[in-house]
Amino acid sequence: MKKKLALFVFALIGFVQAIAQDYTFKVLVNKGKNEIKAGSGWQVIKVGSSLKSDDELKVAENAYVGLVHVSGKPIEVKQAGKYKVADLAKKVGNGTSVLNKYADFILSANNQKGSSMQATGAVHRGSVIPLYLPIATQNPTIYNDVIIINWDVEKIPGPYVVKFKSLFDDELATRETGESSIQVNLADADFANEDNILVTVESKNDRNKVSEKYTLKRLSKADKTRIKTLLNEISGETQENTAINKLILAGFYEQNSLLIDASTAFQEAIKLAPDVQSYKDLYNEFLIRNNLKDRPLNTK
Structure with missing residues (x-):
């Protein structure tokens, strides 16, 4: 028996x-x-x-x-x-089968394409220059040192001045760019002693046209160790610098509520495969479903 x-x-x-x-x-x-x-x-x-x-x-x-x-x-x-x-x-x-978890997440988001775009309402961020960053209540924590910040340029053309300050309003760094994004290394000496960094973007030609203040918050040591342990499970399979590997990493970061790291990974994927529209579409959907970008009104 x-x-x-x-x-x-x-x-x-x-x-x-x-x-x-x-x-x-x-x-x-x-x-x-x-x-x-x-x-x-x-x-x-x-x-x-x-x-x-x-x-x-x-x-x-x-x-x-x-x-x-x-x-x-x-x-x-x-x-x-x-x-x-x-x-x-x-x-x-x-x-490693662990990767399937994040690939399935991306596929699920892909299969739901358009659902966010058909929302009947809109989430208005209320800023002259909307930054595609999480607000304070959306957990603006960061795992990696290098991040990419980007913003909406539809209403206010460049060039732009990006300002970084401490929570006490001390100026840490100022950068200028003509693009709609900027790469920042939080390991630079300007930011070395800050766990919370305030960032704004303003028009260089009209300083009255400025974004709201957003916070860049470093992960605690304990949380960083936890994320590193999880990331090590897939790092061997995603270390090659390809767009699809960046997409898998974006899924990993999003599932671990690291929206700024996820956004950076999406943007890196787009740069590695600029002629593949799907990466741009996936990034746009990511921004909308996480309320980092306004949902368009339903025009039907």
């Missing part, structure tokens, strides 16, 4: 694993008319499509596919041509 029960449990586990691994890759990002051959016919692939080991992938000219292996490891395919899915899987090697 015990032997039969053991065999049943073993078979059940194998069945569950077979269901859980009924694909080799999932499509996380797609640009162009790329196709998948499953059986005898070719079909246009979409974000979320599953690719099995026996399938074949055809990448069009000037196209791009970001895939996530069943192990969780991401891979980019940029060169036009036909690829056997089994051969792509061999290039991936071993990964």
